[in-house]
Amino acid sequence: MTRAAFETPIEDTGDALAGPWRQPRQMLHAQVYDSHASIHDDATAQKLGFKGGTIEGPTHFSQFVPLCERLWGRDWFESGCISAHYRNAAFEGEDVQAIVDKPANGARHAAIRMVKRDGTEVLRGSVSVGADAPPSALDLRLTELKPLTDAVILRDISVGMTTAPQTVKMDFEQNMGELYPFSLADKLKVITEPSPYYQDASPWGRPIIPVEMLSVLFQYLSKKDGLPVRGPAVGLFADQEIRLVAGPLFVGESYRVQRKVVALSGSKRTESLWARTEAFDSEGRLVATMLLNSASLKESYAPYQQEYAALGRG
Template sequence: MIKVESAFTTEIVEKDNLLVGPWRSPKQMLQAQTYDSHASIHDDATAQKLGFRGGTIEGPTHFSQFAPLGERIWGRAWFETGCLSAHYRNPVFEGEEVQAQIEKPKPGQTVCEIGMIKRDGTEILRGTASIDGDGSETALSRRLGELKPLTDPVILADIKVGMKTPRQAIKMDFDQNMGDLYPFSLADKLKVITEPSDGYYAQEYNPWGRAIIPMEMLSVLFQYRAREDRLPVRGPAVGLFADQEIRLLRGPLFPGETYWVEREVVALSGSKRTESMWVRSTVFDADDAVVATMLLNGASMKDSYANYEREHKALYG
């Protein structure tokens, strides 16, 4: 059995006070994504209408580049209680190279600052990586405490903090197409993942005796049935991930295993261009134990909602 300390062959170098991964070119896999019967920000034509160069690569794709860094620092604990908490700053397009960086920790340090940049220095994301803890030390925990309340909502006019959704069963098999939101399978992703690992495939390669789901694909698993929630978001409108945190409590999670997820709206915020709904997903195993959580800021683009101005006037004069 290969030890988890050698789960990745990724080259990591020390640079000043950072551990730095290699430059990678993540693949765009969401060109065919649809929701509410329309194309998404990951479709070239839709993205260009909203002022982007083309279809953006989904944020959690970048989480894979931090996995070897987290493993280097914390070993097996990274796969069991690891957390990535990130504020997305700028989009990445297919063909661009990005690099993951993490603060070099002091002995016993369990929370480290992270960042990702493009070749030209453009910041892609910033946040924290951590293990253990109660979740209060993460980048998005801090960010939630600093949010300005959403004023004059239109797309989210009918959403209230505290709204919850019924618990849903979710599962990810290797060859399972993950639906309109994620029109590909785990097997498809593993063919192009930026940081491959034998631990994602066969039981003999890790301490848990079975293949494990990469952290970036936990986002796909947790969102698999999100469109069935029927939270009263007005639309259609194009959305994007602005902030995201995935936190393992009793990890890792496994392909073929059934889990259950429930969601709660924990905050509303906004900007000149967007209205944001912050949703915390709580994931349970068959024993009803909480195994993971995800905090996701889904930001809806005001300009993409055809009725925005008319409804704003009707609501607020």
């Protein structure tokens, strides 16, 4: 008999399902981007106006999984999608809560949000199951982007650029490199919502990779992509969607991943590269995708003002 997926206490508020207050762990203090510390390093983050190293966005996805599993059961692990716009950073020691609105009339999609104790929204977006679900939060957001003009950090990037395929896998004790200086085993010791499915007792007969760790798997070799982003510059995840097409994905199994630039956008402080990663199994089947907005902070790129002025508009 398969064990229950989660023991997470869930509150039914009538209109929504709410998970418990959690304090996610920050595991990226030692993360290195372009030979410099990342936004998850306290000193680096503080220089850029944050109060400390931020919790990496997809860490929050784990708190939504028990709520989605309550709504859709096994379908969530096989064809679930979580799509989120990160609105405010969360920091270690802060309480955050995941909330999923109840789908109307048995619908296969719902709105989500995560909040702090003071009501600050950490993220907002959507969840769904099945290939026939309505457009996700980021599907809609892509249609509303402010175009990137006068690019500096992303001057050499164009929509449609595609990376060479790479083969990735995640074993329990495998350190995931400079970008993710920890292992799945390390994560499972502190994950906010533990599950036997992540260890040895899943309905699929082997351990599955948690949805938040799919981000790690897909980004594992991204430093080798060769996309001509100027740097060094500090970046952060501003939007992210993980969609299971023929899930779940399994511990110890190899997958082929490839990225494509699907949009470029900008704001006062950032230049954003939107890339869609596709993951294929050993039989060539598309098993999952990830849409990621990597936003580079202009002020963290030392020659930004000089190079912007050289465009003739500075």
